[in-house]
Amino acid sequence: MLYEIGRWLGVPASRFFEGLPGNNDTDGQLPPLPVDERIEFIASAEGRRLIEGLMQLPPRVRGRVAAVIATLGEELAFLDANRDTEAIDEPASADRKPVDTAAAD
Numbered sequence: 001m002l003y004e005i006g007r008w009l010g011v012p013a014s015r016f017f018e019g020l021p022g023n024n025d026t027d028g029q030l031p032p033l034p035v036d037e038r039i040e041f042i043a044s045a046e047g048r049r050l051i052e053g054l055m056q057l058p059p060r061v062r063g064r065v066a067a068v069i070a071t072l073g074e075e076l077a078f079l080d081a082n083r084d085t086e087a088i089d090e091p092a093s094a095d096r097k098p099v100d101t102a103a104a105d
Contacts, residue, residue: 002016054066
């Protein structure tokens with residue numbers, strides 16, 4: 001598990017044991033762990049609440065819920081990217097409906 005976390009963060013698993021007695025693999029030259037929005041979210045109240053809820057689920061269900069959340073994130077990112085592309089490709093006048101002048105008479 002620590003290997004996977006380290007891989008995800010881009011650091012060796014030994015980084016998690018830095019400074020512990022008996023760990024001679026580190027010499028203090030490793031870069032600090034990266035702090036990004038994922039770690040900030042996990043540390044937030046919302047992130048802690050989500051994790052606590054997930055931890056109450058059975059492992060099999062937890063994995064399925066995690067997969068659904070990941071898929072939702074991918075789909076929303078895809079839709080946002082498409083919306084941005086369409087907004088660039090379409091002229092602003094395409095958003096307006098033509099006015100029916102005959103109905104106004």
